[in-house]
Amino acid sequence: MGKPVSDELHRLVATGEALNPGQFRGEGDPLNLTVWPSVYPGEEKRHWPLPAEEGAPELNRVYVEGIEALASEVSNARERGMAYLLFGRCSNSISTETSAHSAS
Secondary structure, three states: OOHHHHHHHHHHHHOOOOOOOOOEOOOOOHHHHHOOOOEOOOOOOOEOOOOOOOOOHHHHHHHHHHHHHHHHHOOOHHHHHHHHHHHHHHHOOEOOOOOOOOOO
């Protein structure tokens, strides 16, 4: 799956939830560049993804590297799909945080 398909799927499922549905953090509203969302993968753990930069150059680089790694390392389509979901969530490249959660 390429970025245009990924962006469109995210736009469809995250409208009303994400700050910039269908875009990487940094590709949308410039005001959202000040938001640096974090996620809590465990009870006492906090994960800080890469910060948003205008145009999202680092997030795009990580995305391309991740997609290339998945394509070359995971041959089973179902496993690749699950790994893609986990990769996207762990890298937090997409704007998944709502404005209510972004300050955390």
